[in-house]
Amino acid sequence: MGDSESSTSSAADARVLLSTWANDNDEWVRAIVRRVLSAGRALVDSDVDEVYALFRQEKALDSRTLPKEPLLAVAASPAESDEVLRITSLSEVTGVNALVSGAVITPHAGLTLLYGENGTGKTGYSRLFKTLAGSRNADQILGDVSQANTTAQSALIAYDLGETGHTFRWSGETGGVAPFTRMSIFDSPSVNAHVDADLEYVYVPASLALFNHVNAAIQVIEARIATELAALATGASALLSRIPRDATAYPLVETLGASSDLDTLRALADASGDVDGRVAVLQKAVAALEAGTLSTTIRAQQRVARVLAQASSVAARIEAFDIDAFNTTRTTIAALEIDYALVRAELFEAADLPATPDDTWKTFVEAGESYRQHLITAGAHDENRCLYCRQPIGDRAQELVAKYADYLADKIGADIAESRKSLATATGTVVSIDAPEVTAWVTELAEQTEQPDSYAQVASIASALDAVKASTRSGTAVDHNLTARVATAHAVLTARLAEIEGDVERLESEDANRAEALQTKRRELVELTAAAELGRSWALIDTKVKNAKEADRLTVLARPAPALRRAVTALSKTASDALINQSFAIYFAEECASLRAPSLKVEYIGRDGTAKRRKVLVKNHRPSKVLSEGEQKVLALADFLAEARLSGISAPVIFDDPVSSLDHRRINEVAARIANLAQSAQVIVFTHDIAFTMTLLHLMEASKRCVYFQIDDEEGKGRVTRSSHPRWDTIGGLKKNINETIAAARAEEGQARAALVRTGYGWLRSWCEVFTETELLQGVTQRHQPAVHMTQLGKIKSGALPVAIEPVLRIFEEACRYIDSHSQPLTTLDIAPTLTGLEAHWEELKAARDAYLRAED
Incomplete structure (x- = not known):
């Protein structure tokens, strides 16, 4: 490797890249990279704890106790190898x-x-x-x-x-x-992935995994910050639930945060030793005012006032009732009715009536008189004829009719009617009295052991009303002392009603003042409760504000983390391009050349620290839309083999x-x-x-x-x-089949033997082909073999070929006549082979083979 290649490799080395990058960043970042490079793995929980502690101390969130993280020494990655x-x-x-x-x-x-x-x-x-x-x-x-x-x-x-x-x-x-x-496994379904898909590499050098470990560690620190931010945000809700919503301090606690004014909150707090006692006193005062007993008393007294007023009204009407006149009229009517009965009896005693004259009979007489007056008006009345049967009437009948007229003109009956009318008018004012409040109150309290004041008077008036109504309905006499008793009860009720109405007015005034007092005491209790809670929770409030300020700082400090991860991803792409993509490009080109795969462009892409490759033809068309199925297959094989070679194929x-x-x-x-x-x-x-x-x-x-x-x-x-190879016929195997078939035919007769003989000729035919292919021609060309073995050509015994060719060709053609796979002319179709012929031909073939093998070249 030349100097330039060595320099390029060093510049793309994962450890070099990470070390150089970490030395230009914060201490906690260097701590992550140092641990990853040292262990060659992802950080464990204890590592994360140490790095996060360093992060907090480096950023002055905690007091500094850890030593300064030194710069990393740059060292190249060791060679990677896997056991086979x-x-x-x-x-x-x-x-x-x-x-x-x-x-x-x-x-x-x-x-x-x-x-x-x-x-x-x-x-x-x-x-x-x-x-x-x-x-x-x-x-x-x-x-x-x-x-x-x-x-x-x-x-x-x-x-x-x-x-x-x-x-x-x-x-x-x-x-x-x-x-x-x-x-590494290649199959037909993987062709599309190797041709069209953006594939990640199955094999990733261990040094490239270092970038993923660093990225993962930065993400864990981000998660730690997020978890701490969530923890710092808790605590206020519990305090807020203990502060009354309408207290002055409530909105200040509700928005408790980094910008909260602690001086204002401290002024609202009450941490004195007797604050709980003062809260308890206020709570009792409020409870007493909230009990609502005064309003209940007012409602009870108002009801009594209504009952007494209604009872007084009833009493007044009873007092207005003239009992003496009622009783006198009732006596007069009774006497008149007696006189009226006597007169009626005497008057009609000689009339030989079928029954005693009564009101029904009276109605009959009045109807006759009404009809008589009608006839007179019409000018059709005849005094000598009966009004009903129109028959002439005699003297006695005339006398009876005259008595009817006297009866109708009787003054006693008129006095009775007038007296009854007068009596109905006198009792009407009493009968129409309705006192539901009085009736309900008396009924409700009748069974109680202790009854309230005025109950006896109200009950007396109610009883008098019932007595008057009963007498007027039945026509009996009313006690003449009843009015006096009612008057006495009425006088007591009048005085008591005035007292109760005064009490109600006084209680209503007191109740209005109680509502105002209750509102004042409630407000005092809300503010004192909030002040006491602020005093008790001042440490929590102070911590909450400090936590909010720390959360604000953590939020700012967490912002560079995504950029750090992107930087690590960029470094990973640089290293993967050198360690994977460039190597893959070389291997892929070699495999494409050896397999005659079509030429295309390979693009190398990377996201989130992962290396991928994409194959592109002209105008960005997917290869599968342009290439034939066979071209896709060899292209996929080239991609597969190049990828496999990245790992060294161990x-x-x-x-x-x-x-x-x-x-x-x-x-x-x-x-x-x-x-x-x-x-x-x-x-x-x-x-x-x-x-x-x-x-x-x-x-x-x-x-x-x-x-x-x-x-x-x-x-x-x-x-x-x-x-040793796919199943095919051999000289030895065919020889065994022929001998076994001949032996089986010897043991059979008739059609069974004939069938076996035909089978034997099939084996003879195969023997002729294999003998020619493997021994006469020495395997120069063989079925299923892709190449011609020219090195075997010199081994053919050309001089001895006639010795074997003649019997082999002749017997081969004979065998073709007897096997089912060859159609025969009608003239020879029924000619059956014999066992003797089969045995002779087999012996002849063996002799021909022996002669060929013994012959010198």
Whole structure:
């Protein structure tokens, strides 16, 4: 490295940048950086306590007791390295998709190929690796959804970390498990992220994490300041709740803060020793005034006054009632009624009436007279005919009619009617009296043991009223002494009513003065209560004002913190550009060249101390909108590999179907890059592409740093079989199949033997192809092999070829006539092969092979 490169590296070194920046800032900032650089980690609580204490002392919030924070010595970052992580075994997998249990995968330190067709279970294993790694595109691992009961998820992973072996039992954890989070994984879903997304780097050098630690520590100090500000703001609410809202001091306490006038508040405070006693005296006075007993008395007396006034009115009306006249009229009416009955009886005694003359009979007579007068008026009355039956009447009837006329003209009946009218007029004034207040009061107090003054008089008047009403309704005589008793009670009530009305007037005047006194005492109590509370809480008030002033200072002191964090972020971007972006740019260019990825611009962006990269084509179009699927795939691979190289690739790199959608040329280029990577790192490849598989096996043939596993679903998804290469026919395997088929045919007869003979000819045909491919032509060209092995060309025994070609070609064509995969003409379709022919042809082929192998070149 030249001097300029060394200078640039030093200038971008995280420790140098942080130390230089910290030396130009406050002591507490240097304290954070010193601790981060010393420990290489985030600050713990004890560190934060010490830094915050230094911050308060440096800013004169507390007395200075801590020593001055010295300037930091500038020292470059030590070289970073991680222990090599290598997976040695994956086994005991359960509960992952529909994978069968019992499979064991033992990855090679170089390349591990896991080949299988679609749907055979490869995805289950790859998802498990992604989950362990915490991959960007890790899928949720489900159990076998076709089964009702879900098996617990589990797997056993054996791995080496450096020179030490470990095991880990996975039990369904998600989000990544250390140290497997160091693995790099590429799959088809990650293509879009590697092509279009603004990606953070999976690997961040430990030195760059220092910036995050410093930023986090500054944020913690900010949080400490915020917490202290919140604490400083408390305390006033409790005091405020003890101050009466309408006290003079209330608005001053409510706005208690850095600008509060303590002298004004101190003048309102009362800290004297007897203040509580004076408050208690005022409280009792207010309580007495608030009791409201005077107003209750006033209301009670007002009611008594209303009752007495109503009773007096009743008494006056009773006194106005002429009892003697009432009784005399009642006696007169009784005598008249007796006389009237005697007259009526004598008058009609000879009339032979069907019943005693009564009021009904009287009504009958009066109706007849009314009708007679009507006939006279009409000029149609006939004295000789009956008014009712119109029959002629005799002398006796004429005499009776004359008595009817005398009866109707009787003066006694008229006197009775007049007397009754006079009696109704006299009693009407008494019957109409209504005294609800009197009735309710008397009823309410009747059962009480102690009854108030005037109760007896009111009750007497109420009783007299009831007696008068009862007599007038029944027509009985009224006690002539009743008026005198009422008059006596009335005189007492009149005097008592005047007294009560005077009492009510006096009490109302006293009540008005009580309200004014209560208002005055209440005000005195409010101010004295507030003054006493201020005196008791003066220390709290003084502390609150001091806290408010400190809060104002803290608010000012906290303002530079965001700018400090932005400065650290800027330093991080400078360092990350040198430590990550520049390295990534070099690696990315190399990977793009090796994979023939399209050329584009990479922009490096950073926010909040994190480094990101973005790929841009012309006119800022996203690459996915312009590039083909294959171009996107190799571009994503280049980005993935460049990112993986940033960490030095000390952990497994896993590829899940990396060549889907690629043409054969790009497949070869990807295979070559992966093979090259596997020479120095552990690489695991999942694929269903046979050409890609054979290419990788060929590329790894020389180094032997490769292991191959076949994944199939013959006995359940995910069965794993270790092999040297993908399944293909060999001379030895075909020989075994032919011999077993001939032996089976010898033991059968008829159609069963014929079917086995046809199967045997199928194996003979395959033997001819494999013999030609591997031994006659020495494997110069082979199926699924991507290259022509020109180094094998000289090994072909050209002189001995005729010895083998003739029998091989002849028997091959014969075998084609008997196998089902070749259509036959009708003339030969029913010609069946024989077991004897099969055995002869097999012996001939073996002899031809022996002759070729023995022949000299």
